Amino acid sequence: xxxxxxxxxxxxxxxxxxxxVQFSLIEYDGSHSYFRAYLVGLLNTILVSVxxxxxxxxxxxxxxxxxxxxxxxxxxxxxxxxxxxRNIPLLLQIFxxxxxxxxxxxxxxxxxxxxxxxxxxxxxxxxxxxxWNNLDIFIYSIIAAIISIIFxxxxxxxxxxxxxxxxxxLSISIGLLIILPLLSFLFGGVDATxxxxxxxxxxxxxxxxxxxxxxxxxxISLALALSLYTATFIAECxxxxxxxxxxxxxxxxxxxxxxxxxxxxLVVMPQALRIIIPPTTNQYLNxxxxxxLAAAIAYPDLVLVFAGTxxxxxxxxxxxxxxxxxxxxxxxISISIFMxxxxxxxxxxxx
Amino acid sequence: MNKLxxxxxxxxxxxxxxxxxxxxxxxxxxxxxxxxxxxxxLISFLPGTISFFLPLILGFxxxxxxxxDYSGLKFLDKVNKNINTNNFNAFLSLLxxxxxIKSLPPLLSWFILDANIAGDSKDVCTGSGACWTxxxxxxxxxMYGMYPNAEQWRINLSFxxxxxxxxxxxxxxxxxxxYLTLYYVVIYPVIAFFFIFFFISGGPIFFDFSYGIIxxxxxxxxxxxxxxxxxxxxxxxxxxxxxxxxxxxxFYEELIELGKLEALEWVETGAWGGLSLTFIVSFFCLIFCxxxxxxxSLGRRSDFPIIKYFSIGMIEFWRGVPxxxxxxxxxxxxxxxxxxxxxxxxxxxxxxxISLFExxxxxxxxxxxxxALPRGQYDAAKSLGMGYWKMHILVILxxxxxxVIPGIxxxxxxxxxxxxxxFVVGLLEIVGMLNLAKTNxxxxxxxxxxxxxxxVLFFIICYAMSKYSxxxxxxxxxxx
Numbered sequence: 023x024x025x026x027x028x029x030x031x032x033x034x035x036x037x038x039x040x041x042x043v044q045f046s047l048i049e050y051d052g053s054h055s056y057f058r059a060y061l062v063g064l065l066n067t068i069l070v071s072v073x074x075x076x077x078x079x080x081x082x083x084x085x086x087x088x089x090x091x092x093x094x095x096x097x098x099x100x101x102x103x104x105x106x107x108r109n110i111p112l113l114l115q116i117f118x119x120x121x122x123x124x125x126x127x128x129x130x131x132x133x134x135x136x137x138x139x140x141x142x143x144x145x146x147x148x149x150x151x152x153x154w155n156n157l158d159i160f161i162y163s164i165i166a167a168i169i170s171i172i173f174x175x176x177x178x179x180x181x182x183x184x185x186x187x188x189x190x191x192l193s194i195s196i197g198l199l200i201i202l203p204l205l206s207f208l209f210g211g212v213d214a215t216x217x218x219x220x221x222x223x224x225x226x227x228x229x230x231x232x233x234x235x236x237x238x239x240x241x242i243s244l245a246l247a248l249s250l251y252t253a254t255f256i257a258e259c260x261x262x263x264x265x266x267x268x269x270x271x272x273x274x275x276x277x278x279x280x281x282x283x284x285x286x287x288l289v290v291m292p293q294a295l296r297i298i299i300p301p302t303t304n305q306y307l308n309x310x311x312x313x314x315l316a317a318a319i320a321y322p323d324l325v326l327v328f329a330g331t332x333x334x335x336x337x338x339x340x341x342x343x344x345x346x347x348x349x350x351x352x353x354x355i356s357i358s359i360f361m362x363x364x365x366x367x368x369x370x371x372x373x
Numbered sequence: 374m375n376k377l378x379x380x381x382x383x384x385x386x387x388x389x390x391x392x393x394x395x396x397x398x399x400x401x402x403x404x405x406x407x408x409x410x411x412x413x414x415l416i417s418f419l420p421g422t423i424s425f426f427l428p429l430i431l432g433f434x435x436x437x438x439x440x441x442d443y444s445g446l447k448f449l450d451k452v453n454k455n456i457n458t459n460n461f462n463a464f465l466s467l468l469x470x471x472x473x474i475k476s477l478p479p480l481l482s483w484f485i486l487d488a489n490i491a492g493d494s495k496d497v498c499t500g501s502g503a504c505w506t507x508x509x510x511x512x513x514x515x516m517y518g519m520y521p522n523a524e525q526w527r528i529n530l531s532f533x534x535x536x537x538x539x540x541x542x543x544x545x546x547x548x549x550x551x552y553l554t555l556y557y558v559v560i561y562p563v564i565a566f567f568f569i570f571f572f573i574s575g576g577p578i579f580f581d582f583s584y585g586i587i588x589x590x591x592x593x594x595x596x597x598x599x600x601x602x603x604x605x606x607x608x609x610x611x612x613x614x615x616x617x618x619x620x621x622x623x624f625y626e627e628l629i630e631l632g633k634l635e636a637l638e639w640v641e642t643g644a645w646g647g648l649s650l651t652f653i654v655s656f657f658c659l660i661f662c663x664x665x666x667x668x669x670s671l672g673r674r675s676d677f678p679i680i681k682y683f684s685i686g687m688i689e690f691w692r693g694v695p696x697x698x699x700x701x702x703x704x705x706x707x708x709x710x711x712x713x714x715x716x717x718x719x720x721x722x723x724x725x726x727i728s729l730f731e732x733x734x735x736x737x738x739x740x741x742x743x744x745a746l747p748r749g750q751y752d753a754a755k756s757l758g759m760g761y762w763k764m765h766i767l768v769i770l771x772x773x774x775x776x777v778i779p780g781i782x783x784x785x786x787x788x789x790x791x792x793x794x795x796f797v798v799g800l801l802e803i804v805g806m807l808n809l810a811k812t813n814x815x816x817x818x819x820x821x822x823x824x825x826x827x828x829v830l831f832f833i834i835c836y837a838m839s840k841y842s843x844x845x846x847x848x849x850x851x852x853x
Binding site for chain 2: 091092093094095096099105106109110111112113114117118121122123125126311312314315317318325329333339340343346347350351354355
């Protein structure tokens, strides 16, 4: 290394980065430091991973249950979806959505609004944003609702253990989640106005939308591809989990007089979750790591911003690649620690 | 004649319910069919929303009417059982049928009816459908990358020869069956390597690497005849000595001469590409990642702390980072640690990186199989006086590997699907070639065709692999 004139050190992190990033969650421009550029990349990675995990879970659970349906058409449709999407490389899917599908969208000036407020254009998805007054009170009300729900759950469990009476926790929770924020609107002076994106002419033929939130097409195609791809694996995990609960358990539950809903909620799901969670955790980890493919379509994630642009500018390959790898390592280790904890919590407690 | 109760169809008025129901379902499907294939709207006189939902409502009522338990008609019972068990199921079935009917015409027209395949320039693509001419013109590039056209027979010949050699196992007679493992594990990869080294490349790129391979192979073959007492030392000392001997004493000049066969032009790896590169990378990574993963998984269960923690560290490290950063590392960081005069071809670096990466996943899969074996198997093997290696080769691994065939197949599938990532170091396999072709100014705007084409190719490859692994699993399934 010495004879190539390479020095080693992390001092460059505080230098001015002097490059710009297209999309960032925190305030950033060229005058900020490389460390801030790192944070921008990290936050973008986390953003797309969280979006992907949420959608992949929803699609995966629905498709996994559909694969168990006794309706032939539904079962086949789900099977075709799973076989198709999981046998095509993720990179190809990302390219497909980004370069082929989303490029077929109309220009901003020709876009028909969806429901009057959403604009799906070739330059991105423009959605209305809320402009808040007294946002903190609103957040406090939601936190209060969540805390009271936790207490009600504990109380309900105790009541059931002592007296055997069930409390409708779910409906109470939903009610609380609606009523408390509503009260904050009525009495707390919370006020939200919707800011609808408005079209604006930039030049002779250049249009864009102003106001609202802009989701860039890179983010949309990445999140779409990641969730559709990972959902197939989650669907298989869910199917294996539900099939893993033996038939005798369901019959036993039915024979002591539980309703079908109670059988599902109290007997099947707790046992199925035990089988489902470990492989699903792996899929979440894979999704987080796969989000690094963002570099291929120029979504400014950690790899592109830090291991790409910053590396080109500083030439500090060892430091930057090691930081990037350590970041991913700690991300995956923290997710797996959390999931191990959760797994242990719901595991069978043998006496 | 019993009283008709349309809310609860029963068996007594079977024919009435059946005819009405079938008529309604057929009518609804017919309306959607006409609408979608011939663009005729039978019910346009109704207000918008109703005409949109009418087929759904008609079909729903129809399906409700024919939902009669134990009707005595075999076909009707089958339909009811499979797609029509309750209202919700009936609704979803109808929805799926309608969506299929609705989406068929646009798909057909894009893929076949309005598509163009004749001609050899962009101008023939006038229709609204796909432009398969683009695929036709670029087919060579998608398959062989930048490999010179005149030399492509070398790739074809190598692949055909290797495919043929790979199927030898099916024709082997009983007498030779016992050598098949040796053949597939050692000899076949070496033959494949020489094909690719001398034939496809034809140049002096892989030398250091090839010495290593030759040394390893010779030592493994000799190793079969060495008493197991000395094996441990043998496998450490001999390959290194052989490597040094080969490189500096025996073959150095001769191999370089051999590499520069006058007849074959040297094609550098940067020019390789397309689907053939996908195959080459997947093939070698598959071959290398399996033994590495096997040793890592055994190492993780080892009693020596150094081996154990080394294996755990390796596995957890490679599993924790994304492949793209590993490839980054292999292209940016790795050359810095090499001596000044040493150069390793980027294809070799990529193959090493992917092999190590996937080996960690293979290791975890095999560990699952090892853990699933009951302790009794180990104890029984030990009580017969078997040593560590003998116990694992003869007793433990055959059972453990059988258990984890699906997991290993999944890892291999993931490997094949990960090969497009080598675009990071500038190697363009089929997806990379597609992106290159897409930016060609003469052929702008055909991204969709290219991606659909590659998707179909990958789907066929991966689906065939997964079906094959399923067959393998069934074949080796034993009652336990």
